[in-house]
Amino acid sequence: MTITDRSDRADAFALVRTQSRTMPTSMRAIADAVLDEPATAARTSATELAGRAGVSPATVSRFAQHLGFANFAALQRSMTRAVERGIHERADTEIHAGVSVDDDVATVIAKVTEDVRAVMSDTRATLDPHALESAADDISEARRVVLYGVGASGIVARDLHLKLERIGIASSIADDPHNALTLASVLGPEDVLVITSHSGTTTEALEVAALAHENSASVVAITGHATSPLVHHTDHVLLGVAGAESDLRPAAMGSRMSQLAIVDALFIVVAQRTDERSRPLLARSRHAVRTHHRS
Numbered sequence: 613m614t615i616t617d618r619s620d621r622a623d624a625f626a627l628v629r630t631q632s633r634t635m636p637t638s639m640r641a642i643a644d645a646v647l648d649e650p651a652t653a654a655r656t657s658a659t660e661l662a663g664r665a666g667v668s669p670a671t672v673s674r675f676a677q678h679l680g681f682a683n684f685a686a687l688q689r690s691m692t693r694a695v696e697r698g699i700h701e702r703a704d705t706e707i708h709a710g711v712s713v714d715d716d717v718a719t720v721i722a723k724v725t726e727d728v729r730a731v732m733s734d735t736r737a738t739l740d741p742h743a744l745e746s747a748a749d750d751i752s753e754a755r756r757v758v759l760y761g762v763g764a765s766g767i768v769a770r771d772l773h774l775k776l777e778r779i780g781i782a783s784s785i786a787d788d789p790h791n792a793l794t795l796a797s798v799l800g801p802e803d804v805l806v807i808t809s810h811s812g813t814t815t816e817a818l819e820v821a822a823l824a825h826e827n828s829a830s831v832v833a834i835t836g837h838a839t840s841p842l843v844h845h846t847d848h849v850l851l852g853v854a855g856a857e858s859d860l861r862p863a864a865m866g867s868r869m870s871q872l873a874i875v876d877a878l879f880i881v882v883a884q885r886t887d888e889r890s891r892p893l894l895a896r897s898r899h900a901v902r903t904h905h906r907s
Contacts, residue, residue: 624679627680628646630853635675638665639674654692654695672684678838680849711723743850747806750804750848752781755800756784756804757781757803758795759772769785769786769807772875778893779886781882800828800829801828806832808835810867812837813840818841821842824845830848831846833848835850835852836853850874
């Protein structure tokens with residue numbers, strides 16, 4: 613998969629915020645320099661930014677590519693657009709801190725819901741509409757869709773599976789690595805694998821994606837890292853984010869909310885593409901369970 617030029621969308625600072633925690637030390641120094649003075653970073657050269665961060669210009673170039681941009685110039689265009697639209701800064705208040713064991717219930721509620729809001733905002737900025745549209749096109753026309761995710765990502769995969777079944781798209785959910793590999797082994801050019809993995813480094817996810825890709829199936833990855841090993845085995849990358857992390861609130865909780873939002877958007881676009889078939893099937897499914905709701 614080639615690196616997508618994201619410079620037409622103002623998502624640069626959201627990407628820096630959400631991916632800096634997993635970057636090497638030298639790249640984190642660049643991220644800090646960018647976020648400390650975003651407006652300045654948008655108009656500075658790669659050499660100047662390298663000097664402010666105490667790294668080499670080559671590291672600045674790798675930093676841009678780590679975020680999914682073709683080069684620093686593309687990253688800079690995206691930062692410039694963000695500054696022009698006034699969305700380059702987000703207040704860093706105490707509410708963004710991770711949940712503490714000493715927090716009272718009201719504070720827990722406030723921190724969790726504020727983090728969800730921030731995750732949704734950053735997901736909107738990082739998710740590439742073109743990639744989602746292309747993934748929806750492949751799913752709409754697929755002979756069969758297989759979904760797989762490990763751990764918390766498996767919950768997201770099952771959610772999309774249930775949605776697709778409601779609109780008549782044949783889909784299967786893999787419950788374990790052996791089942792996933794078996795299903796991937798029989799996929800072909802007319803099929804789609806949707807794989808969810810926030811880290812993009814889970815061994816089981818990589819093996820399944822590689823096998824499906826080898827069999828010429830279309831592979832859609834819902835992940836949080838544009839340069840993870842997973843993207844090398846995929847055709848469409850739907851990039852999400854994780855929220856604030858603490859001992860009581862692991863990153864998987866925030867990434868799950870982002871992935872579910874992506875799944876909802878993906879499903880809606882698929883339903884739009886298949887409206888003539890989807891609309892009556894959705895009506896029939898609602899009708900089928902009507903007697904199980906008490907008024």
